[in-house]
Amino acid sequence: MFIFSPFLIVHLILFFYPLFDYFYLSGSITILVLFTFLIITILPSKTTPLSIVDSQSPIDERDAIFHRFYTIKPGSKEFETYYKSRPEKKEIDNAIRELPELGEPGARSYHEFTSIYQDATFDVVNKISREIEWTPENSKVVTKASPEEFSSRIKGFASYLGADLVGITKLNPAYIYSHIGRSPGKWGAPISLKHKNAIAIAVEMDYEMIKHAPDSAATTESAFKYFEAAKIAMTVARYINKLGYEARAHVDGNYRVLCVPIAVDAGLGELGRLGLLITPKFGPRVRLSIVTTNMELQHDKPLNFGVQHFCSICKKCATNCPSASIQQAEKQVIQGVEKWQSEQESCYRFWRTQGSDCSVCLKVCPYSNPNTMIHNMVRWIVKRNNLSRHLIYYGDRLFYGKFRNTKYKLPDWHGKE
Ligand code: SF4
Numbered sequence: 001m002f003i004f005s006p007f008l009i010v011h012l013i014l015f016f017y018p019l020f021d022y023f024y025l026s027g028s029i030t031i032l033v034l035f036t037f038l039i040i041t042i043l044p045s046k047t048t049p050l051s052i053v054d055s056q057s058p059i060d061e062r063d064a065i066f067h068r069f070y071t072i073k074p075g076s077k078e079f080e081t082y083y084k085s086r087p088e089k090k091e092i093d094n095a096i097r098e099l100p101e102l103g104e105p106g107a108r109s110y111h112e113f114t115s116i117y118q119d120a121t122f123d124v125v126n127k128i129s130r131e132i133e134w135t136p137e138n139s140k141v142v143t144k145a146s147p148e149e150f151s152s153r154i155k156g157f158a159s160y161l162g163a164d165l166v167g168i169t170k171l172n173p174a175y176i177y178s179h180i181g182r183s184p185g186k187w188g189a190p191i192s193l194k195h196k197n198a199i200a201i202a203v204e205m206d207y208e209m210i211k212h213a214p215d216s217a218a219t220t221e222s223a224f225k226y227f228e229a230a231k232i233a234m235t236v237a238r239y240i241n242k243l244g245y246e247a248r249a250h251v252d253g254n255y256r257v258l259c260v261p262i263a264v265d266a267g268l269g270e271l272g273r274l275g276l277l278i279t280p281k282f283g284p285r286v287r288l289s290i291v292t293t294n295m296e297l298q299h300d301k302p303l304n305f306g307v308q309h310f311c312s313i314c315k316k317c318a319t320n321c322p323s324a325s326i327q328q329a330e331k332q333v334i335q336g337v338e339k340w341q342s343e344q345e346s347c348y349r350f351w352r353t354q355g356s357d358c359s360v361c362l363k364v365c366p367y368s369n370p371n372t373m374i375h376n377m378v379r380w381i382v383k384r385n386n387l388s389r390h391l392i393y394y395g396d397r398l399f400y401g402k403f404r405n406t407k408y409k410l411p412d413w414h415g416k417e
């Protein structure tokens with residue numbers, strides 16, 4: 001990355017030289033000032049990591065929004081039982097039920113062809129996610145190897161299958177759902193998952209598709225990458241089974257665990273203001289899947305590349321959120337973690353009004369920018385110190401504006417929305 005520094009110096013000189021000239025500073029003073037400025041902005045400074053300040057406890061999968069809208073049907077025993085235990089959610093949920101279903105006519109962005117791309121892709125994801133109940137026998141032959149060797153083989157295989165990021169962590173029991181909701185199995189039954197380790201897998205979402213958010217092209221991309229992440233996790237889990245160990249894939253529509261905190265522990269990225277994982281290379285522009293296992297593995301370390309500090313300055317996701325669901329204010333302690341809160345009901349209500357999975361927050365996040373040389377240089381600088389994050393914040397507003405454009409040309413195969 002240091003290779004970029006000379007480019008940066010040249011750009012700074014060209015950019016600021018007229019200004020220095022105006023103030024009658026000599027060439028050598030100009031270069032000295034620029035060097036000092038450069039050194040100050042790249043010197044590493046301490047950054048605050050995500051703080052866990054209290055004990056954490058498992059979450060009930062029945063409180064997840066998709067369980068409430070896709071698993072329990074009005075009039076069913078499960079529906080009555082759920083809202084009896086959570087009466088405060090009944091009114092808002094019933095108001096959302098009045099809106100068109102995702103991908104169906106009546107929503108703002110509905111289109112007879114393009115909305116069906118997202119619908120068809122999610123149908124396949126839902127179908128294959130059910131196959132996880134297929135529980136093959138572990139191999140009778142138990143292959144022995146060191147945790148380092150198993151970890152290296154699993155990461156290599158997952159990358160070959162298409163994973164863009166893979167990390168491994170000890171499985172925190174607080175990140176296992178307490179009761180079955182949306183995932184297959186007896187509704188409301190306590191979840192017992194004895195696995196000690198978790199493998200987090202991330203697949204990049206295509207920037208060209210995501211920039212069409214909140215229209216359905218972004219949702220089709222999201223569904224497609226859920227599919228890819230599911231395929232990789234299921235194959236990796238099967239590989240571990242065949243080596244003689246227990247393993248379970250956790251994929252869209254069939255999770256027994258929470259993906260984001262596990263991915264944070266596994267060193268894939270940090271939790272951002274928008275409530276999603278922010279990775280160093282792709283920002284929040286990823287889809288996740290998890291494999292849990294009893295195989296002994298080597299653990300990765302969580303990352304700290306300045307996201308907590310940058311998010312405290314930036315707020316672009318919150319400013320651009322069409323439903324004001326992302327917290328503008330300071331962090332709160334939620335489930336023992338100091339973080340920004342997103343409101344899932346108002347977010348989902350917007351999805352139903354729009355007819356897509358929105359993803360505007362993900363699109364506008366400066367960390368989502370594509371992997372060009374200039375953006376990678378900015379990524380390198382932004383993780384260095386507090387001053388550079390303030391400068392990058394103003395740079396982002398200067399080049400991209402406070403609100404991001406939504407008028408992009410769709411790929412030819414996709415056609416108009
Ligand atoms: S998906 Fe859209 S509505 Fe939901 S939090 Fe992000 S920007 Fe807001």
Ligand code: SF4
Nearest residue numbers: 272311314315317365
């Ligand atoms: S848009 Fe800004 S505040 Fe929101 S997650 Fe991205 S960096 Fe953080």
